[in-house]
Amino acid sequence: MEKVFGRPKGLTEVPFSFCPGCTHGIIMRLIGEVLEELDIIEDTIGVSPVGCAGFSQDFFTCDFVGGPHGRAQAIGTGIKRALPDKIVFTYQGDGDIAGIGTQHAIHTAARGERITSIMVNNAIYGMTGGQMAPTTLAGMKTSTSPHGRDLVINGHPIDLPKTIATLDGAVYVASVSADSPKNIIQAKKAIKKAFQVQQAGLGFSFVSVLSTCPTNWGLSPQDSLQWLRDNMMPVYKLGELKVTEEVKNL
Amino acid sequence: MSKRVLMKGNEVIGQAAIEAGCKLFFGYPITPSTEIIEYLSKYLPKAGGTVLQAEDEIGAINMCYGAACTGTRVMTASSSPGMSLKQEGISYCAAAELPVVLVNVNRTGPGLGGLGPAQSDYFQSTKGGGHGDYRLIVLAPSKSQELYDMTLEAFDLAEKYRNPVLLLTDGFLGQMMEPVELKEKPASPEVDKSWIVDGAKGRKKRIIASYSLTNEIGEANNLRWEAKYKDIKEKEQRWEEFYAEDADYLIVSYGTTGRISKSVVLNARKKGIKLGLIRPISLWPFPEKAFIPYKDKVKGIVTVELNTGQMIEDVKLAVECKVPVHLYRRQGGMLPTEDEILANVEKVFNLASEEV
Amino acid sequence: MMDKIVLAGFGGQGVMFMGKIFAVSGMVSDLEVCWIPSYGPEMRGGTANCFVLLSDEEIHSPVIDKADGGIVLNQPSYDKFLDRIKTGGVLVVNTSIVELNETRDDITIIKVQAIEAANELGNPTIANMVCLGALLPHLKLTDYNKVEKAIQEVVGAKRPELLEINLAAIKKGIEITN
Numbered sequence: 001m002e003k004v005f006g007r008p009k010g011l012t013e014v015p016f017s018f019c020p021g022c023t024h025g026i027i028m029r030l031i032g033e034v035l036e037e038l039d040i041i042e043d044t045i046g047v048s049p050v051g052c053a054g055f056s057q058d059f060f061t062c063d064f065v066g067g068p069h070g071r072a073q074a075i076g077t078g079i080k081r082a083l084p085d086k087i088v089f090t091y092q093g094d095g096d097i098a099g100i101g102t103q104h105a106i107h108t109a110a111r112g113e114r115i116t117s118i119m120v121n122n123a124i125y126g127m128t129g130g131q132m133a134p135t136t137l138a139g140m141k142t143s144t145s146p147h148g149r150d151l152v153i154n155g156h157p158i159d160l161p162k163t164i165a166t167l168d169g170a171v172y173v174a175s176v177s178a179d180s181p182k183n184i185i186q187a188k189k190a191i192k193k194a195f196q197v198q199q200a201g202l203g204f205s206f207v208s209v210l211s212t213c214p215t216n217w218g219l220s221p222q223d224s225l226q227w228l229r230d231n232m233m234p235v236y237k238l239g240e241l242k243v244t245e246e247v248k249n250l
Numbered sequence: 251m252s253k254r255v256l257m258k259g260n261e262v263i264g265q266a267a268i269e270a271g272c273k274l275f276f277g278y279p280i281t282p283s284t285e286i287i288e289y290l291s292k293y294l295p296k297a298g299g300t301v302l303q304a305e306d307e308i309g310a311i312n313m314c315y316g317a318a319c320t321g322t323r324v325m326t327a328s329s330s331p332g333m334s335l336k337q338e339g340i341s342y343c344a345a346a347e348l349p350v351v352l353v354n355v356n357r358t359g360p361g362l363g364g365l366g367p368a369q370s371d372y373f374q375s376t377k378g379g380g381h382g383d384y385r386l387i388v389l390a391p392s393k394s395q396e397l398y399d400m401t402l403e404a405f406d407l408a409e410k411y412r413n414p415v416l417l418l419t420d421g422f423l424g425q426m427m428e429p430v431e432l433k434e435k436p437a438s439p440e441v442d443k444s445w446i447v448d449g450a451k452g453r454k455k456r457i458i459a460s461y462s463l464t465n466e467i468g469e470a471n472n473l474r475w476e477a478k479y480k481d482i483k484e485k486e487q488r489w490e491e492f493y494a495e496d497a498d499y500l501i502v503s504y505g506t507t508g509r510i511s512k513s514v515v516l517n518a519r520k521k522g523i524k525l526g527l528i529r530p531i532s533l534w535p536f537p538e539k540a541f542i543p544y545k546d547k548v549k550g551i552v553t554v555e556l557n558t559g560q561m562i563e564d565v566k567l568a569v570e571c572k573v574p575v576h577l578y579r580r581q582g583g584m585l586p587t588e589d590e591i592l593a594n595v596e597k598v599f600n601l602a603s604e605e606v
Numbered sequence: 607m608m609d610k611i612v613l614a615g616f617g618g619q620g621v622m623f624m625g626k627i628f629a630v631s632g633m634v635s636d637l638e639v640c641w642i643p644s645y646g647p648e649m650r651g652g653t654a655n656c657f658v659l660l661s662d663e664e665i666h667s668p669v670i671d672k673a674d675g676g677i678v679l680n681q682p683s684y685d686k687f688l689d690r691i692k693t694g695g696v697l698v699v700n701t702s703i704v705e706l707n708e709t710r711d712d713i714t715i716i717k718v719q720a721i722e723a724a725n726e727l728g729n730p731t732i733a734n735m736v737c738l739g740a741l742l743p744h745l746k747l748t749d750y751n752k753v754e755k756a757i758q759e760v761v762g763a764k765r766p767e768l769l770e771i772n773l774a775a776i777k778k779g780i781e782i783t784n
Contacts, residue, residue: 045319054461065459067459078314079320082317107305
């Protein structure tokens, strides 16, 4: 009998360790499929951050490097400068890339570093147990904003892809979501394009993926998906935020 | 082929890095280390390498981390406040056992401090400046020729032990110009590169990271690193002795004050005072072995330092407190003159009467 | 044997250049050399200074407490370094713009109207070289021939047209001091 569905070659046999309903696994699977489809597993070095996304180093079949919280893009830069012919990607949570590592997010993009960054945005710090993130929405309750994020005290959430899109070195920026089959197909297209942009050496490519955290949101997996649609999508607008002419011609 | 040239200390480090086969330099400008990144920006590309000015020191050290993971020779350089920023990344480099070469052109502190020479980062350099229990191999040159030779050696040592190596110099050595012989580097020993990441082509994937999922794994890692540090401690202690053999009194001093102290020793000998010098060259491992022949013999020791007294602690441990150990120090960018050091040695040991 | 030299003046007066010439004069004659420039904020406007040590044996301490000889090209440098010349030493003073409000009688002070001398040679930018020439006969380890070689090495390659005028300025300085 023909096998019609299985693990992509880009993923190892290690079972995902994420909480039920978390969409990290979906996003990693998409990357695993893209690595296989582009036939770049053996040419790719991934960089993992600190946080739930940090587990990524065990789940992909390509080489991986893990470093300090927020520094994945600087590490990726070092790898890419040493091995310019290899594919380098970072897989980071929103707290990692939009909080403690913002300086690297801005400058990696400004330099047009030929790497790909995937940001998984669930508006919260998952690994440490549900603290406020730079992406936490106004009024959203977390363990460090127990009365809801107060904009006067904590300021506004950051829409990182929107910021990155303003930088000349970033040539492909997309904001996608892992909440529904339709959006997951869009997400995969964006991730694939981001890697193709790197293969073509055009500049920095960045994909932000809206994701759920049922455990720390205190919602069921189903309700989490609906909460994402109702609350995150109005703030973090989906779509290809930047596609340069060169990228269009790919 | 080697030639004798007049070069600024910082530039000597840059030239030596090129000669050592350094292919990537990541840094961020800070006085008094900036000539290193400037020199390499000019000359490293001609040698087939790349200099990238990072967004900050944190970026620079993590770029080094990434590049070192690929087995590429890589270096960063900074000065004290910048080294503080790098400490997180250095801790990770130590844990991931990456051969990164670091340079600290020590200026004064704490805080922004001043640009003058200092040895105030001795603790930070030798005791593990970042979190966790790790050690860097720390080399302390005292003249331009040593800046050159030790930079060359730093790359080999880093690869041999898979450990970051720190060249600890200061603003004076960095800015001063002295003749230096630009020797060709002998071929580096073959090293094992079966740990690097360069794409899992025809082999199993590799992961370079430092997270310990369980305490048991954590302890196993710590024991492995501890064993490596013990090995380094046994094999890599370096020092220079100067008129030490028959000395009644010893100065212990490294770097700039180490060389000033040689003049002090010569002046003392002219006055009939049997003064000698032990100049630590490796600050970690601290050259404890140097003190074995002297700790039951000399009447007293003075450490000469550009801080509130940091290395003196290691000297006291090395002599097992069998010898009185005093401190003479200047701070804030001031350098002691040979006369003031000798006057202090005479004073603390009450030597005026011993003069001939 | 050692010559410890201090050089100071406004940025732009050629203080570092003098230091370089002394240092290279040591290099070309296989002496040990240390050239210690000031750096950092000291370099941003105001007065620049540098120290040069020439020695026929290894230089251990490069720290100059009291210098054997010095050149000061402006007033702040004179005020600052008058005390840094050792007893019996020599200080060349650019009296075109420096007033000897304080003085010492245990050192030799050589007054050089350097700007006027340079103008007579047709180039006001070589006042520093006139002063360098004035100090030269008082140094133990370097001399006109070594300095000429140094100037050829430093200036000759890049600006050969400036070679002669620099050498003329140095000779003029030597005449003044003699």
